[in-house]
Amino acid sequence: MRQRLAALTGALVLVTACGTTSSTSSGGYGPASAAPSPSESTDTTDVAPAPTTSAPETPPPRPGTRIRVADSEFGPMLFAPSGQAIYLFDKEERPRAECYGACAADWPPVLTEGEPRGVRGARQGLLGTTERRDGSVQVTYGGHPLYFYAHEGPWQVLCHDFVEYGGTWFVVQPDGDAAPPTA
Numbered sequence: 001m002r003q004r005l006a007a008l009t010g011a012l013v014l015v016t017a018c019g020t021t022s023s024t025s026s027g028g029y030g031p032a033s034a035a036p037s038p039s040e041s042t043d044t045t046d047v048a049p050a051p052t053t054s055a056p057e058t059p060p061p062r063p064g065t066r067i068r069v070a071d072s073e074f075g076p077m078l079f080a081p082s083g084q085a086i087y088l089f090d091k092e093e094r095p096r097a098e099c100y101g102a103c104a105a106d107w108p109p110v111l112t113e114g115e116p117r118g119v120r121g122a123r124q125g126l127l128g129t130t131e132r133r134d135g136s137v138q139v140t141y142g143g144h145p146l147y148f149y150a151h152e153g154p155w156q157v158l159c160h161d162f163v164e165y166g167g168t169w170f171v172v173q174p175d176g177d178a179a180p181p182t183a
Helices: 002-018 102-106
Strands: 063-070 077-079 087-089 115-118 127-131 137-141 162-164 167-171
Touching: 063 137, 115 127
Parallel strands: 063 115
Antiparallel strands: 063 077, 087 167, 127 137, 162 167
8 A cells, every 4th residue: 555655646746747847955846736744644545646737728729821921023022822922902001901892802812710920031020910891800911901813823923013993902021011113
């Protein structure tokens, strides 16, 4: 019986020590437990297994849409990892989308189901989101809702400085500004 108690006490110490980075001079017991006192009973009939500690069951965050920077004829600009060019609509002066219906059919919003991520030069601090009327979540960058042009292939940039739907469409630079208009 004493061997079993000693083994359980040793296991409790081991579990506690692995879950903490601090140690004390009381034999390595962390703040979550205390050393057994000499007056504690050695009767093991009521000894329960050491409780296991686990992280709260929160689902991991969903991976969001990735935004990256690549070179183009307009300088460094934002792209989806697939190579799809990303645009902003200068009519939208706030992070609220105004492109719906036929506009959104030609200029689909860059959507995400998780926190968007900046990779390969895109600045994480400039990324954000805005909710669309249908409840979907659109990616923003530097406060601008982001869009693709529906009729471009990977790495094509056909519509920079293009006027349509009451505003002008520009590719987005890594600093969040529109690339300069074409001459």
